[in-house]
Amino acid sequence: MMAPSARRAVLLLRGLAGRHGGCGAALGQRCVSAEAAQAPLPRPLAPRTSLTSPVEHTAEQRGLWYTLQPGVVQRLFSQGGVPKQFLTQCQTFAETCLMVRQPSLTLMDFIRRSDLSLPPNKFLLYGRNGCGKTLSLVHATHFLADTDWLLVHVPWAPKWRRNFKEVAPSATIEGQYDHPLDAVLWLQHFKTQNAELLKTLQLVTQERYIWSRREVTEPDTPLGELVELGIGRARYSTDCVLALTSELKRHATEGRCKVAVVVDGINTFYSPVSRYRCEDRTLLDPKYFTLFQSFMQLFKSDWKNGIVVGSIDSLANEGWRRDSHLPRYLLRQQGWEALDPFIPIPIEDYDDLEMRSAIDYYLDRHWLQNPQAGSDIGRRELAALSAHNPYLLMQVCRPL
């Protein structure tokens, strides 16, 4: 049995040599020895793994690219969750591939080993811009979906604070504010993600919800119907979300399901300012958003059979509070006290293996046209210009 590092090296080399026995002709290039000096370097194949489910990913797959099936992306990330530029790139490449990296593997390992009889573990990813926090969350979300976790997924939380469609004062709760349209969209997202699970689990409401004189949701109504009601009636959608999350929390505590809360940009919940202006011309504190409160109740440690996976992103904060990428600074006192204790997982820039793998992927997809891109000097140049950062590498490679 080979050591993981040796096996990894073999897989990479195999990619370099070609699946058809190492002959350049099979890759569609001329094997002319006389012009070998001037011929372009043989195009390496991307180091891939055929394991399409993150459940099977181990340390051996580190640095390899796994393909997400088209159905997965549509089901799990129809309303976001995957960065837009990455999605555009995936459309260009006609496939959605993710690199298996160590932080994701660590996170999945922690999730597997979590004791669900205790209050939920909070795994918060943090790192500098462009290191791969969101894509690690995508990997984790895929894993959670494949392991039958009920997903409560917030694709990009700051959207509700700074880019909401509509905020209206709440009809039901005094002093709070609703997101009618955003809540509808989220409920649709929840439904798409968890359609199968909801059918199998057959969870029902345990409380009575009175929406108006005529509209009432009795106890023992399937949660699916509650979701449909929220989608249909925008007026009650935010309260629907609140009801849904409360119900799920109760069901999880009572052991009927396991709930995973995945939030990208979790530090935005503890920001003091939103875009909404009250009647007295002040900017509203987002703690009065009912939608925010629905999820913040899940961050507490008073339920079981749950897990919270989030990313602390400096871009989720306001522009003047982005100097550092570290959790304490971005979460502020408020957020720190609410989320502490949590398990921080740092996301770093690419190391040498990952950088090589990334450039091999671009070469495989015919994205790097310069014949020197795959050469030693070319790789070193790309590494230096992008400062080993994944996002910057994408930027640098765009015109190439």
Next chain:
Amino acid sequence: MASVIGQFLRRSSTLVRISCTVQARVASGLPHIQQYSSSSSSSTEEESMTSPEGGARMSKSMLAYQQRAEAHDKFMADQIAEYEIGRRHLANIMGEDPETFTQEDIDAAIQYLLPSGLFELTARPAMKHPSDVFIKKKAAEFDISGRPFHTFFYTGYPAYYQALHDLGKTMISLDQFANRMAHLKVENESQAFNCGGSEWVSKAELSNKFLEELHDKHYIFFIQSMNRLIEHPYSSRAQDFIMRFRKVVITTQNKEEIPKLMYTAEGIPYMTGSGKRKHTEATVTVYGRGSGKIEINGQDMRFFKVIQDREQVVFPLQFTNLLGKVDLVANVTGAGLSSSAGAIRLATALALRSFVDEHMREKMRLAGLLSKDFRVKERKKPGQKGARAKFTWKKR
């Protein structure tokens, strides 16, 4: 004998040249072209022989001429005496030995005592020898009787044509030598004059040498003739004559000392370099045996947001193929990201000189990596909108 002939000449209005007079004059020891100071001694001799008639007309102008010459001589002598006194005073002021106070020392002393920021260097205070300051004039070209000293006086360019005649004579003698060598069947290796290390004087310099204002055609003909002389196989025998009209050019370039690599306590080689661009200064330390880390003011390459600036920083490493093999630590001060990048690039290149061999250093120099970019923002001029832009031109 001389006096009789002199009287004869003075009476006749035409200036007639008789060979005996030339011989007589040579016998009397009168030099042909001489300084003003020495000519005065002969002129007093002649003056005493002027007769009041026909000679009086000529002698008045001659007298005036002589007086002018004497006055100039006296003036120059006074100036030189003053200069010498001044030089000794200056040496005393500076605390130097007056005996060994050279012109370079004088220049340095004046620059120290009277510092000037004027852009026009010739307008700055200076103390030069009077012979460098005052225009040289030709010595007496004809004697008191009006007879010119030089044979070629009436060509208008006596010194020039004398040089050409000397050239001709030299050519003839070299040909004779060559014939003798050929006759004796002596096979010498080429004794042609070596042109390396020297070049022809310019037209202005030649004019100064002859104290005659030459035309371009004179100069061109002269140089062409001299070139023919140089082409002669035995022209090195006429080296002294040729070198009168050539100036030595220093061809050896100053070999800049490349500093040697320094070593840290752990034995890692490193070198520092500093560079400037516009008003930004950068100090870069390049560590050998590295892994390609780049640090700028404590941050990594993300210090530069624009890809162009990053490429500038990376270029010297790429060029020398040391990218990924050395570490870079840069400190940059001053505003401006693009100029910071340029300053870091220069500093890195200068530091990398110690890591590479001679061949690569030459390639770096040719690539322009080692040259400071001296472009600075141009001054705005009054009456214009900017440095070059003019205000809107209105036809009426």
